[in-house]
Amino acid sequence: MPLSSISGYNRLNKKTKYSAAGIAAAGAAAVAFALVPGGNADAKTTAKDLPAKPVAFTSQKVDSKAQQEILLKQAALTSKQAQAEAAQKKAAEAAAAKKAAAEAAAKKEAAAKKAAAAQAAKERAAKEAASRAAARAKLAAAKKTYPNNLDGWIRESLDIMKKHNIPGTYNGIYKNVIRESGGNPRAINNWDINAQNGVPSKGLLQVILPTFQTYHVKGTPFDQYDPVANIVAACNYAADRYGSIDNVNGPY
Structure with a gap:
């Protein structure tokens, strides 16, 4: 791979570039030396002549029990949140019902007071009318007229x-x-x-x-x-x- 293709290489200063190039060359020489036993180059020796060794990959086993515990904890948290939300909703509904009941009671009380006031006004008007009628009758009696004979x-x-x-x-x-x-x-x-x-x-x-x-x-x-x-x-x-x-x- 050309050094110029390495990400960020072009942004390095000149001294740093020379150092990187030397390190790359040294690495290549080491690889070549390792491929030739004893340090002697054998033209007949090729890569296919080298013994094939399987590449070993380490895989992490998933701890199913731990994952299960995490899932259970998440489910419990979700259930707790759902319960809290349900309780909050229920409390809000109860508060709304209580408020509605209080408003209905207040309206009923106001209507009762209004009806009582209207009845009292009616009775007062009737009493005043009767009093005026009595006063008129009394006045009429006081002003009773007689023929002049x-x-x-x-x-x-x-x-x-x-x-x-x-x-x-x-x-x-x-x-x-x-x-x-x-x-x-x-x-x-x-x-x-x-x-x-x-x-x-x-x-x-x-x-x-x-x-x-x-x-x-x-x-x-x-x-x-x-x-x-x-x-x-x-x-x-x-x-x-x-x-x-x-x-x-x-x-x-």
């Missing part, structure tokens, strides 16, 4: 008398009103003894001013000619003196 005046007087526990009936009031004034709220008596004393009887039930002032009922106009105020004051006086306007059957 004898019937209306008597009915309104009876409602006021009821609040103040003054006895009397519609018929008892009506018969005395007709007898005293004929139903005229502006009626006045200018000829009897009261008139002569300067306190004439006035109104539906012909009440004099001192009596009106004494038995006037709070909440009614302070006016003798007011039909309701006149009736209520007269009935209050009659209750005090006769027990009830119903017991009055003549001048009082």
Whole structure:
């Protein structure tokens, strides 16, 4: 083989190249000398005349037991890794299931709270509506209207008398009103003894001013000619003196 074909030879310096060449030459001479016994070259001696010796190759026996142990260890490691991965996957699935259950429970609780709040709001609205209705009814009762005539005046007087526990009936009031004034709220008596004393009887039930002032009922106009105020004051006086306007059957 030419020295120039040796890998890296061309990169060697000149001194190194000379050394390598000398070593190669010496090696070749040694081989040639070994082929010629005694150092004498025999032209008749050839390579085929040399005894053939088998070349011995050393082969390493594979230790099957050690290899088996390695394979078993690898299988055990693979199995352990697989088990670890399976356990990790199972733990992840359990965590996901737990999270899903917690989220479902939270949603259910939120829905329950929302439903309870809606029910409470509904009940509160119903209660407020009932309260408003009651207030309207109370207001309507407080603002009860009566016709502006004898019937209306008597009915309104009876409602006021009821609040103040003054006895009397519609018929008892009506018969005395007709007898005293004929139903005229502006009626006045200018000829009897009261008139002569300067306190004439006035109104539906012909009440004099001192009596009106004494038995006037709070909440009614302070006016003798007011039909309701006149009736209520007269009935209050009659209750005090006769027990009830119903017991009055003549001048009082």
